[in-house]
Amino acid sequence: MDSFEEAKKMEQERIDFILNKIKADLIALTEKTSTVKTDIVSMRKNFWEDVTVNLDDAVEASETAASIKQQAEFLSEQEHRHKHLHRDLNNLQRLMDTPYFARIDFLENGEQVIESIYLGIASYIDRKTDEFLIYDWRAPISSLYYDYSLGQAEFKAPGGTVKGELTLKRQFIIKNAVIKGMFDTGITIGDELLQEVLGNQSNTQMKSIVATIQQEQNQVIRNEKGKLLIVQGAAGSGKTSAALQRVAYLLYKYRETLEAEEILLFSPNLMFNSYIRNVLPELGEENMQQTTFQQYLEHFLAKDFEVEDPFTQMEYILTATSDDNYDIRRYSAKFKSSFQYMTLINHYLKHLSEEGLVFHDIIFREELLISSEQIKSHFYSISKTISTPNRIKLVTDWLLGEIKKIEKRERKKAWVDEEIQYLSKEEYQFYYEKLSKQKRFTQDTFDDYEREQEMLRKYVVKRHLSPVRKLIKSQAFLNMKKMYEQIFELDPKTLLGGETLNLSMDIWEGVSSFTLKVLKRDRLLYEDATPFLYLKEKIIGFQVNTSVKYVFIDEAQDYSAFQYAFINHLFPNARLTILGDMNQAIYAHNSQSGIDALKELFPDVRAETIILTKSYRSTKPIIEFTRELLESAKSIIPFNRDGIKPIVIEKDNQEDLLRGIIEKVKYFQQYKTVAIICQSAQEAEVVHKKLQSQLEVQLVDKRSNEYNEGNVIIPAYLAKGIEFDVVIIYDGSDEVYGSEQVKNLFYTACTRAMHELVIFSKGNISSLVENVPNHLYTKES
């Protein structure tokens, strides 16, 4: 047996040794977990038996409350304990299958003995000797594996930097506790393992990458320098992967103080959420919260408006080219996402602090209670030195005071008598109970008819006025729609305070009348939704969520300056990690991406930027091809994984095109996922109709929330963030992908391919492909 085989045998013996220990621990832990679970079930069942309930007087009631609280706390402690035990149990089960994926040997300066460190998804300690048999990949010492080749190395431990020499770096592929592969490697993270991982077929669930995290990705994962981390990386460079492993890292590092629900990830669409949902559980962690920006918009605005989603906007831009408003709409989308529009709104806000706020009349039973003019003059009577949101708060208090006076007046009115007469049995019962309660505290006699009537009047008026109070408290007395409309009725030059408007006056007027028309129908275009919200929150004060500590934004190039400003206000305590790729900026506000505006938006914040230039998703021939599609993508470095060159097939008509596609899809059936990527949802629907009788194929639309195996037809903008074994571009002709506006969309679609890329075209292929050197692809007829 050679020395390598000898070493492998010893490693296997170590695994067997550890496995026995884990098995024993597993039995003990299962028992413990089950006992705690039984305790919790019994506590829940007997909750009320274990507390003494006595509400006879205030002292007894407060003792009862304390007793309930104590019991609830005890239960919650046990539940928390159970959660942790359950997690440990899961981790042990996982370690049974794959105890670790790497070993490093480290000789610390000044020490004589080389320490062998084994890295797995969780730490495992020998209970008898307290020796670390496995180190969690997130432990400080584990960073040696990701950051260094053999030779001098160091890591930051809690007590300071530890220096020494790395003398061995070994990787394992272990399945069912048996070594399937073992590589000793000199360079940072060996190619063999990465080759093996990347060569596998796609999965409908993204996988964790802890065994093969690359050095530059590790910088993203462990970065803790500032409040704002910006990651700009090529398609397939591992931005999403790095983000998810970073979440796992943070949950480990701050495990005493950070919970998964205090981390929030903004993702591009619902299907993406399903695609990534297994990564953290695979790493033994709970998932963070996931949302889309649209969900936030709807939460805040759907009560008053029909809010357009980004996909509908995108679809319009892609397909409605013959619509009369098309050009204006494009200008509208672009301008309203720009920094200048934010400046304009900020000026407008200043203007509103002096004049121009619009309010609704406050009406009750079809009678004017307080007119909008009265509210306005009250607002402007308050000193300008107080901020607008605080002035609005003062107005709110004043209005509530006025309502109190009105309430007293109303009680005497005839409608109240009528209401009392027509009270239903249930309502009467409801008031009766309330009155009885009052009787107890005031010692009054309930049979005093006059008093009963008076109380009933009071309650009836209060109940009827309650919606008015609610409206006032929620500041719905502000006419936000009108105030947003005013932006398009005022002179933009005045609003910009001298700054030159980036649109010609003609276009501005077109945009204005178009916007006003849409608003009239209570519709908010996607490009108006966030500016509207921004304006509103600046007037009434931002609603804040202080519990979120980390916010991650994936596909960050798709967010506008407004969206960043909004997110920043909404989560004042959060650190932001922003991951994007300008080459994949596909929305209407393309060139005015919020990423550019970020540093202006956060002038006081230290921002760290990390650039990821190496791309891992696709084979080398695919990356060499796709990087030629855009000038700005040329510097991307492909990971060296072999494959066949992309294929370009031009057809004269649609029948031939469809026939060709069917043939290819059938040819690629050994793969798990084959995507026919269309430019728009409109095109995808047509293609689906044509193909569904001849192929087993599923249509993906914006409502799809699962990523399934098999053949799919999908619009390019919904394929963002995900990947397929095979990508077939349905029609990459110049007619479809010829314009400047869709070149990023085409690039995004092509970069979804892991192993095979085929571009069909009805007629001449896009000039983007024409620009790629011929030797980088194969032309088939």
Ligand SMILES: Nc1ncnc2c1ncn2[C@@H]1O[C@H](COP(=O)(O)OP(=O)(O)OP(=O)(O)O)[C@@H](O)[C@H]1O
């Ligand atoms: N270090 C790594 N080890 C193994 N696989 C990796 C590594 N880095 C990236 N990958 C794989 O490369 C693919 C692309 O990664 P990911 O989706 O995270 O990239 P991305 O930068 O978010 O891509 P895009 O912007 O194109 O959506 C995934 O399959 C991922 O598992």
